[in-house]
Amino acid sequence: MDATRITGASLGAARIPSGPLDKLAAAAARVAGDGALVFGPARDGSVWGWKLCEAADVPQSDLWERLVNTDVSPKELFMPRTEDIARWRDRLRNLSIAEPAAPPPVVVLGVRPCDAASFDLLDEVLIEGPFSDESYRRRRGATLLITWACGKTGPACACDAFGLAPAAAAGDLMVYPDGNELLLSALTPKGLEVLGDLTGGSTAGEALTGRVDAVAAALNAQKTAVGRRLALDDLTANAAGLTATLFSSDIWTELSPRCLSCGTCTYVCPTCYCFAINDEPRGGDGRRIRTWDSCQFKEFLSMAGGHNPRPSKVERVRQRFMHKLNYHPERYGKFLCVGCGRCIVSCPVGLHVAEVGEALSRAAAAAVSAAKGGE
Amino acid sequence: METILTTSASGAAAAAPAPTLARNPLVPLVATIEKVIDETDSGSVRNFLVRLDDPAAHEAISYRPGQCGMISVIGVGESMIALASTPTHKGPLEFAVKAAGRNTNALHEMKAGQKVGVRLAYGNGFDTEAMKGKDLIFVGGGIGMSGLRSLINYCLDRRGDFGRLTVVYGARSPGELCFKEDIFENWPKAPGIDVNLTVDVGDDQWKGPVALIPPYLESLNPSPQGSLVVVCGPPVMIRFTLLSLAKLGFTDEQIIMTLELKMQCGIGKCGRCNIGSKYVCLDGPVFTLAELKRLPNEY
Ligand code: SF4
Ligand code: SF4
């Protein structure tokens, strides 16, 4: 397990009283840049998601004591459900193609550590490599992320099963609850600027960074209910060596029949990023859009000639969980899951990453002991 | 308020990526169709010769044989197609396209002078370094000749780098053989290349062999010694050709293939084309048979 994903390195710290956060939001908006928009958790009907906050309705800090996490992940702030890739004009006679304008700077106030870590995972896929997904990269680059460490864990939380912890350091600025106060710790130069703006640059002794470390360590020591029973390290340690065994395991035919192919798990998941590209013509003009897609849909992989490499739920369910728990670890060395627990809560038939992770680690252990027995 | 600020950002945390306006690789470039060649009598395959409208961008194009490009009828869709042209000729890009879906059907309706969107170049392409000094056998079926043609013309332009070149190409009927100028005129005249053509069903003018590719290949009895074989074609042909190659003594490492999978972004982001931990659009479409056998069987 990579400990730096949890501890981070503080560039500076500050202490503010709990309560209203409008000053913090305003400082962050100034640092983020002209026209910055501030997003915070907000309820829409019965669903907690992310909403633009005006100065007057910036949430107060007690929100994060009440709310374990939003139902909808904040990934849509960087990869909207639908967005323009390009707009074209005069398709038939004098075609021209233009990219959309650069996105405005954005402050995201109070993402949970698991969700903040999900962006690091998405960055590796979407920004790094031979090509960069530019619209994602632009939004990410224009964002200031304020991460709120978890004072308690929820029943479906599983961060510690996936190499993280309830106060894992990620984003630009960490907020740690500390009694009646909040400790702020900057992880990036941008986060440090926010502290400078908020405090006028006044400095204090080393006691504060010591306190940050102590509070972070105490919060990180919390074990989640799921994490207590899941031990998945074996799956990342030898991902490449396990692919063939796990791929051909019986668990897929056992688990997949109950899947409804509804795609809920992929839409609520902060680390699922599959998308589709489609054209929307309006006369000679139009736009090319990208929308969220789901590997759980049959059409996802049906080809022009009718061939489909994943024709049934067995292959599609296998794809989702193998991608998260085996293929991604093979390619990137870590799970494509931050244990946010959303699929655990949302899947209507209880077919989620904790259950499948457990089954996979059992299958892996069985394969290892069979190999030993055969020696 | 108590604060501590360490102003030197002396450490681990790197600056967040600046929101500069690099070109979005998903946005196609405007290109003009210069010429449309009907490759087959049935009209099933058309070769679109296209040039980017921005001359500097066209000049700057670089690709390897076996790499693909995305060609789009704007407003309809996009298709990933193996480039049939060779980077050693500074001409138009060539996309030999079979009408098989919405975008390719719409493309087949298009004429010279009309506009399309193009972006490239995707995939690993053929490892021409590993091919240096080797005898190369190219086995193509139908439109599978497309990517092979890029490689064959590349090899002919760099003739000294490679050993003997053997082409084995088949189609359902003589009229369905693509790239007729190359296979009947240019290649037979070139030095050190054997061109072997076969058809499933002949016609009045056809004087060549009438045989399926696998038995025909076996009858040619190519030696595995110091050679590599590149196979591109429809799935059934591939399946039986692999059996024949095994019989002839070729190892899995000597057999090079290209995969076709549904693709959308072409740049390793949309999550559509993975086989296990590999992305066909980045790590493929070219794999050796040995590499393919190490991947989950899901393509
Ligand atoms: S797989 Fe489930 S627990 Fe893991 S990140 Fe996605 S929604 Fe959260
Ligand atoms: S695993 Fe659950 S949430 Fe995901 S598609 Fe199947 S039924 Fe829906």
Ligand code: FES
């Ligand atoms: S085509 Fe999108 S990832 Fe390969």
